[in-house]
Amino acid sequence: MPKVTMNINGRARSTEVENRTLLSTALREKLHLTGTHIGCDTSQCGACVVHVNGKAVKSCAVFAVELDGATIDTIEGQAAPDGSLNVIQQAFKDHHGLQCGFCTPGMVMSAAALLKDNPKPNEAEIRDYLEGNICRCTGYQGIVNAIMAASGQAVPAIAAE
Amino acid sequence: MPDGGIGAPTKRREDTRFLTGRGKYTDDFTPQNTSYCAFARSQVANGKIKSIDTSAAAAMPGVLAIFTGEDFVEVGGNPAGWAIVSRDGEPMKEPKRPVLAHGKVRHVGDAYAAVIADTLEEAMDAVEAIEADIEELDAVVDMASAVANSGTLVHDEIGTNTCFDWGWIEDNRAATDEAIKKAPHVTTLELINNRLVPNALEPRCSIGEYDPGTGDYKLTTTSQNPHLSRLLISAFVLGIPENKLTVLAPDVGGGFGSKIYHYGEEALVLAAAKKLGRPVKWTATRTEAFLSDAHGRDHVTKIELACEKDGTFIAFRTETMANVGAYLSNFSTATPTFLHGTLMAGNYTVPNVYVNVKAVFTNTAPVDAYRGAGRPEATYSLERVIDKCARELGMDPVEIRRKNFIKKDQYPYASAAGLEYDSGNYDALMDGLEKTADFAGFEARRAESAKQGKLRGLGINAYIEACGIAPSNLVGILGARVGLYDAATVRVNPTGNISVMVGAHSHGQGHETAFPQIVADMLGVDPETIDIVHGDTSKIPFGMGTYGSRSLAVCGSAVFRATEKIIVKATAIAAHMLEDEPDNIDFSDGVFSIAGTNKSVGFGDVALKAYIPHEYPIEGLEPGLEETAFYDPANFTYPSGAYASEVEVDPETGKVTICSMVALDDFGVVVNPMIVTGQVEGGLAQGIGQALLENSVYDDNGQLLSGSLMDYAMPRADDLPSFVVDHSHATRCNHNPIGSKGCGEAGAIGSPPTIVNAVVDALARGGHDVDHIDMPVSPSRVWAAMNK
Numbered sequence A: 001m002p003k004v005t006m007n008i009n010g011r012a013r014s015t016e017v018e019n020r021t022l023l024s025t026a027l028r029e030k031l032h033l034t035g036t037h038i039g040c041d042t043s044q045c046g047a048c049v050v051h052v053n054g055k056a057v058k059s060c061a062v063f064a065v066e067l068d069g070a071t072i073d074t075i076e077g078q079a080a081p082d083g084s085l086n087v088i089q090q091a092f093k094d095h096h097g098l099q100c101g102f103c104t105p106g107m108v109m110s111a112a113a114l115l116k117d118n119p120k121p122n123e124a125e126i127r128d129y130l131e132g133n134i135c136r137c138t139g140y141q142g143i144v145n146a147i148m149a150a151s152g153q154a155v156p157a158i159a160a161e
Numbered sequence B: 001m002p003d004g005g006i007g008a009p010t011k012r013r014e015d016t017r018f019l020t021g022r023g024k025y026t027d028d029f030t031p032q033n034t035s036y037c038a039f040a041r042s043q044v045a046n047g048k049i050k051s052i053d054t055s056a057a058a059a060m061p062g063v064l065a066i067f068t069g070e071d072f073v074e075v076g077g078n079p080a081g082w083a084i085v086s087r088d089g090e091p092m093k094e095p096k097r098p099v100l101a102h103g104k105v106r107h108v109g110d111a112y113a114a115v116i117a118d119t120l121e122e123a124m125d126a127v128e129a130i131e132a133d134i135e136e137l138d139a140v141v142d143m144a145s146a147v148a149n150s151g152t153l154v155h156d157e158i159g160t161n162t163c164f165d166w167g168w169i170e171d172n173r174a175a176t177d178e179a180i181k182k183a184p185h186v187t188t189l190e191l192i193n194n195r196l197v198p199n200a201l202e203p204r205c206s207i208g209e210y211d212p213g214t215g216d217y218k219l220t221t222t223s224q225n226p227h228l229s230r231l232l233i234s235a236f237v238l239g240i241p242e243n244k245l246t247v248l249a250p251d252v253g254g255g256f257g258s259k260i261y262h263y264g265e266e267a268l269v270l271a272a273a274k275k276l277g278r279p280v281k282w283t284a285t286r287t288e289a290f291l292s293d294a295h296g297r298d299h300v301t302k303i304e305l306a307c308e309k310d311g312t313f314i315a316f317r318t319e320t321m322a323n324v325g326a327y328l329s330n331f332s333t334a335t336p337t338f339l340h341g342t343l344m345a346g347n348y349t350v351p352n353v354y355v356n357v358k359a360v361f362t363n364t365a366p367v368d369a370y371r372g373a374g375r376p377e378a379t380y381s382l383e384r385v386i387d388k389c390a391r392e393l394g395m396d397p398v399e400i401r402r403k404n405f406i407k408k409d410q411y412p413y414a415s416a417a418g419l420e421y422d423s424g425n426y427d428a429l430m431d432g433l434e435k436t437a438d439f440a441g442f443e444a445r446r447a448e449s450a451k452q453g454k455l456r457g458l459g460i461n462a463y464i465e466a467c468g469i470a471p472s473n474l475v476g477i478l479g480a481r482v483g484l485y486d487a488a489t490v491r492v493n494p495t496g497n498i499s500v501m502v503g504a505h506s507h508g509q510g511h512e513t514a515f516p517q518i519v520a521d522m523l524g525v526d527p528e529t530i531d532i533v534h535g536d537t538s539k540i541p542f543g544m545g546t547y548g549s550r551s552l553a554v555c556g557s558a559v560f561r562a563t564e565k566i567i568v569k570a571t572a573i574a575a576h577m578l579e580d581e582p583d584n585i586d587f588s589d590g591v592f593s594i595a596g597t598n599k600s601v602g603f604g605d606v607a608l609k610a611y612i613p614h615e616y617p618i619e620g621l622e623p624g625l626e627e628t629a630f631y632d633p634a635n636f637t638y639p640s641g642a643y644a645s646e647v648e649v650d651p652e653t654g655k656v657t658i659c660s661m662v663a664l665d666d667f668g669v670v671v672n673p674m675i676v677t678g679q680v681e682g683g684l685a686q687g688i689g690q691a692l693l694e695n696s697v698y699d700d701n702g703q704l705l706s707g708s709l710m711d712y713a714m715p716r717a718d719d720l721p722s723f724v725v726d727h728s729h730a731t732r733c734n735h736n737p738i739g740s741k742g743c744g745e746a747g748a749i750g751s752p753p754t755i756v757n758a759v760v761d762a763l764a765r766g767g768h769d770v771d772h773i774d775m776p777v778s779p780s781r782v783w784a785a786m787n788k
């Protein structure tokens, strides 16, 4: 089996993979990084989004064997080493941008990629960018609010009772 | 009062693990030496299994075992949880639902064999090598032809495709018929409540384990109700003694009903683990989810509304065919009956209601409760026919509803469909809606849309639902085979912090944050010192789990009652410590004190005394501070709401754009308003999905055409507007101790009729003579309606 070495969340990690092994499978099964989730088999849901060389990629849509030498960032590398949440993660928590949490890793990674390209997206731009990330729980409102907040923009206050 | 009690919008503690990739969902567990399971699933909707040759597959590398239906002939079927009696007094038809198909396959995706192998890839490769000789038979797909029994039967042994033919309330049938015959005006509407796939983002997954040293089994599975699953597996399917089976539902990635039920895959991995002495893991692909998860809705309905010329309602009469699919899933018989027919009086003082439901077997995936479960179907039928009636009478849709609303001084109100509503104020909700949705400004917005060449419409809706399922005695009379209480154990630890074990299961609802708010409120302690334990049958008391917007109203009430018991006992201990009688002890803000003195003792000191009972009145008082309560509700709860939406229709393409969606709900007492808002928003998205996008479609041969996320249109961020959600118009539930009604399903119940009403309104205002468009209100359907 071919061996690939990737820089994952700042550390060099090597593993053996089959030619058909997807990056998502390699991360979850070989490297035990189960924060990246699998929600579909047609590259539609976005639960598996990670960054490959700084770009948001659906990890179920690339083969691990092609990524020798690549830099991969996953949800596990987003918080500070002391466990404190980064700005986007904190905003998701503050604005109730998650419920069951299953889409959340992909959402956070997509949001990070969006804000890198577009530091102050408006609501329509956020909704448009998230087209590849399905959330069945939140209705996206909390997610949109969280990304607005993470980019330093005003969000409507959460409806009080 | 501590910070973070009832009513605080506390941020969710569970978020930290989910946001850092540290959530633990079933598929994230891989016990040592795990083997993998893959299923052979039918590609035809109806077929006779003539032979299954597994010899080539068994010889493939890594293959450990292969199971077929033959292996489970001796074990029980997966039962329906609710027995329905037909109008003629006959019990419903209950064909066996086996672990693996035996004799016949009955829907595309029906599993007839399972391979266990060292790796998933090996298991999947071996599935391909199974040679099954399955003779394809005509499929029963369309409900009307199924009911006619003219062709094939889904289950030969029952001699019919009709599971039951139910009347509610049968004794009211004649009076309702008579009232409709005599009525000055009758509005009739035929409609389809489209079939949906729940599509929780986490696919189902199950891991079976068996310890030959102890004889203990463990099932880790994606369940909304681990105790209910264990009960079904133990008492009905595999017969594993409950004390030898632990069911663990760890973090679960959404359910929406689809993970209430016990599925054959769970029994399979347990049986295989026993046979192999190794853990066996199965994870559904999304394709398998589409083919084998219980689907939702799928009603074909005719509803009649009889009224006076001034719009005063006289009667609602409904005839519905409800698809149950190929097998009876656990709640499939309750959903179209007692969760649907009993709601058919809506928010109205209508004197006559009659509902007839025929449940129909077809060669499609089983259909069961999906977010709202029967209540969205009821609300949709009512609120669509009321809108049509208003149009026919030339009345304003708000006015016709207000004219018939139950008034706030009429509670408790016995509805003509057999429920006793305990509280509500529908006029106040409608008053609030008129302001919040700015009905007054609609005309100006419509004119603005018209300038852009768009047709703008305003749709409204009022709903009521029955949640907090349910009083066990009542549902027992109605045919339920289980009780529907819930349970909680509050364990105060010696150092004063608290563990609360609950029967409810959190898979997005935020129980780990909200339940401590109740206990903290009552005990006057910091909610951060309270933890919730859920999802593990070896740790939690026997509770019925999470569905039907019941967790807070039923399990939360159990938490409340258990905490009351804690206070009683702690007061007795405090009385001893303060050398006085319990009756003289006040308890507030976490301190026991004697009025008019400076004698007091804190909750933490009392807890310590309970566990280190020195100088303790041991004759009259046990040590320890742990209490359990089982709470069986006195009634259903009745959340209600008023919703409005404005839409724009593009007359060129038929495309509908939602301009606004306003949801006002009465949930009674709200424990965490942030979480409640999120629950409504998620429900709105699913309801809008049903109204505009989602449709589970089978062709005439029973092939699922919408079997992937490329063919089944899930709502995405850019399909939805920002929502306005307001739950300030609350009336207290007056039969449970918290006063809460439940909020999980409201959005999915209230939004579909709102949207369709708005679209029809837009077309009507645009001069199109359109009565109704079936969901999903897709551009092609709208365009066809405009150009018919």
Ligand code: FES
Binding pocket: A037, A038, A039, A040, A041, A042, A043, A044, A045, A046, A047, A048, A049, A058, A059, A060, A061
């Ligand atoms: S798992 Fe990758 S897009 Fe769904």
Ligand code: FES
Binding pocket: A097, A098, A099, A100, A101, A102, A103, A104, A134, A135, A136, A137, A138, B201, B253, B254, B508
């Ligand atoms: S939080 Fe459950 S799918 Fe998004």
